Amino acid sequence: MNRLVIVANRVPNPRERGATAGGLAVALRDALARREALWFGWSGQTAETTEIEPREFRVGRITYATLDLGREDYRRYYQGFSNASLWPTLHYRLGLVQFSRDDLAGYRRVNAAFAEALAPLLRPDDTIWAHDFHLFPFGAELRRLGCRQRIGFFLHVPFPPAALFWALPQAEALLADLAAYDVIGVQSEDDAINLRGALAAIGKEEAVSRVAAFPIGIEAESFTALAEKAMVKRETERFQQSLVGRSLIIGVDRLDYTKGLPQRFCGFGQLLARFPEHRSKVTYLQVAPVSRGDVAQYRALRRELDEWAGRINGQYAEPDWMPLRYMTRAVARPVLAGFMRLARIGLVTPLRDGMNLVAKEYVAAQDPEDPGVLVLSRFAGAVAQLPGALLVNPLDPDEIAEALDQALTMPREDRRARWEECVVSVRRDGAQAWCHDFLSRLEGANDA
Numbered sequence: 001m002n003r004l005v006i007v008a009n010r011v012p013n014p015r016e017r018g019a020t021a022g023g024l025a026v027a028l029r030d031a032l033a034r035r036e037a038l039w040f041g042w043s044g045q046t047a048e049t050t051e052i053e054p055r056e057f058r059v060g061r062i063t064y065a066t067l068d069l070g071r072e073d074y075r076r077y078y079q080g081f082s083n084a085s086l087w088p089t090l091h092y093r094l095g096l097v098q099f100s101r102d103d104l105a106g107y108r109r110v111n112a113a114f115a116e117a118l119a120p121l122l123r124p125d126d127t128i129w130a131h132d133f134h135l136f137p138f139g140a141e142l143r144r145l146g147c148r149q150r151i152g153f154f155l156h157v158p159f160p161p162a163a164l165f166w167a168l169p170q171a172e173a174l175l176a177d178l179a180a181y182d183v184i185g186v187q188s189e190d191d192a193i194n195l196r197g198a199l200a201a202i203g204k205e206e207a208v209s210r211v212a213a214f215p216i217g218i219e220a221e222s223f224t225a226l227a228e229k230a231m232v233k234r235e236t237e238r239f240q241q242s243l244v245g246r247s248l249i250i251g252v253d254r255l256d257y258t259k260g261l262p263q264r265f266c267g268f269g270q271l272l273a274r275f276p277e278h279r280s281k282v283t284y285l286q287v288a289p290v291s292r293g294d295v296a297q298y299r300a301l302r303r304e305l306d307e308w309a310g311r312i313n314g315q316y317a318e319p320d321w322m323p324l325r326y327m328t329r330a331v332a333r334p335v336l337a338g339f340m341r342l343a344r345i346g347l348v349t350p351l352r353d354g355m356n357l358v359a360k361e362y363v364a365a366q367d368p369e370d371p372g373v374l375v376l377s378r379f380a381g382a383v384a385q386l387p388g389a390l391l392v393n394p395l396d397p398d399e400i401a402e403a404l405d406q407a408l409t410m411p412r413e414d415r416r417a418r419w420e421e422c423v424v425s426v427r428r429d430g431a432q433a434w435c436h437d438f439l440s441r442l443e444g445a446n447d448a
């Protein structure tokens with residue numbers, strides 16, 4: 001079988017395990033186990049200038065090839081255009097977009113540097129799969145260097161309606177570059193419709209049919225096993241004892257403004273205000289490790305959440321009950337899986353999310369005999385696969401409060417029926433199916 005080349009902004013460090021292991025590494029595990037693979041991208045380190053020759057090392061059948069980014073490139077390409085321009089635009093948040101020509105130039109420079117560093121390592125029959133919004137122009141850069149291999153692209157985040165995308169300066173040129181890929185994968189049908197519309201609007205008709213939705217999934221069986229095993233762990237037992245029989249609501253997110261955390265905290269406050277019967281009977285644990293802590297908007301969000309948490313606990317706490325437990329540290333996956341299983345409610349309310357794997361992990365973690373309820377934003381890509389979730393508008397704290405009340409008082413039979421509607425697709429449309437479907441399309445197995 002020919003080699004698979006994965007290109008992503010961040011190359012996972014195979015020596016790091018647990019909480020820091022990126023979702024992409026987990027999702028690709030199966031595809032990478034089956035064939036020879038090369039994983040190429042940024043090392044996560046900075047240097048004086050961006051390296052030209054990647055450092056290579058091998059673990060099993062995977063070769064890793066990484067580059068350090070120059071400090072200026074890191075600032076322009078990563079913090080600047082990727083995180084301060086593209087990320088908010090793709091999540092429908094034009095008010096947060098910061099744009100500078102220098103950032104865009106840095107973004108293009110790094111994409112070109114990545115292509116130049118990878119090209120000499122390529123074999124003629126490699127299949128190349130580039131990931132996410134950091135790499136819009138990467139395929140076009142490889143083509144400029146004469147690469148004729150199959151090159152696919154998957155966008156992990158949403159693609160907004162074209163009218164929003166046009167707000168990004170030089171949006172047309174970016175989209176035109178995207179058309180260099182042989183397959184352009186997105187998470188949902190809505191994203192596919194939006195992206196096709198944008199490509200058609202700039203006359204890239206030939207690229208329209210190369211856009212398709214491939215909803216990403218999780219390794220459900222192994223997550224279920226993790227959750228089951230966690231039940232006998234000391235951390236889980238200690239945590240369960242600390243709940244003293246109260247119902248648990250759990251939220252697990254990177255601390256990001258797309259995740260709807262202030263509205264969610266407010267929604268929980270509304271639950272306690274409007275449904276006083278739940279006071280001192282429910283505990284909400286929010287785990288939200290700091291992410292992109294060097295970007296101003298993320299620091300502001302953290303302050304806002306500190307305030308919300310202080311206000312809710314200040315107003316409703318009792319000497320023996322803290323309504324909201326909020327932590328900005330990561331929790332190891334094996335422990336987190338157990339916390340999810342203990343929770344009566346998984347509260348997942350992003351304002352916009354490409355997919356949201358936490359929602360699927362929550363479903364996989366449940367005890368089939370006595371499952372909890374998933375309260376899910378209608379703006380997460382995962383909605384299409386989770387018909388049994390209680391859907392909410394994440395911008396409306398009252399709707400969140402009402403859904404929490406409904407979930408807290410839901411009879412077990414209804415909880416089971418809803419969970420069963422969700423778990424079917426979580427199991428069937430897993431990480432393995434996602435890789436297989438994308439690569440089959442890219443490698444032409446579906447051409448007949």
Ligand code: ADQ
Pocket residue numbers: 019023156157216252253254287288289329330331332333336353354355356357358359361
């Ligand atoms: P993210 O925005 O990071 O991913 P998500 O899909 O929820 O969001 O995946 C996060 C992963 O990290 C999950 O596996 C989760 O368990 C883990 N994680 C999150 N918070 C954690 C915590 N506090 N401690 C430990 N682990 C934690 C992007 C897109 C999503 C898309 C994915 C995959 O924004 O929309 O679903 O990529 O394509």
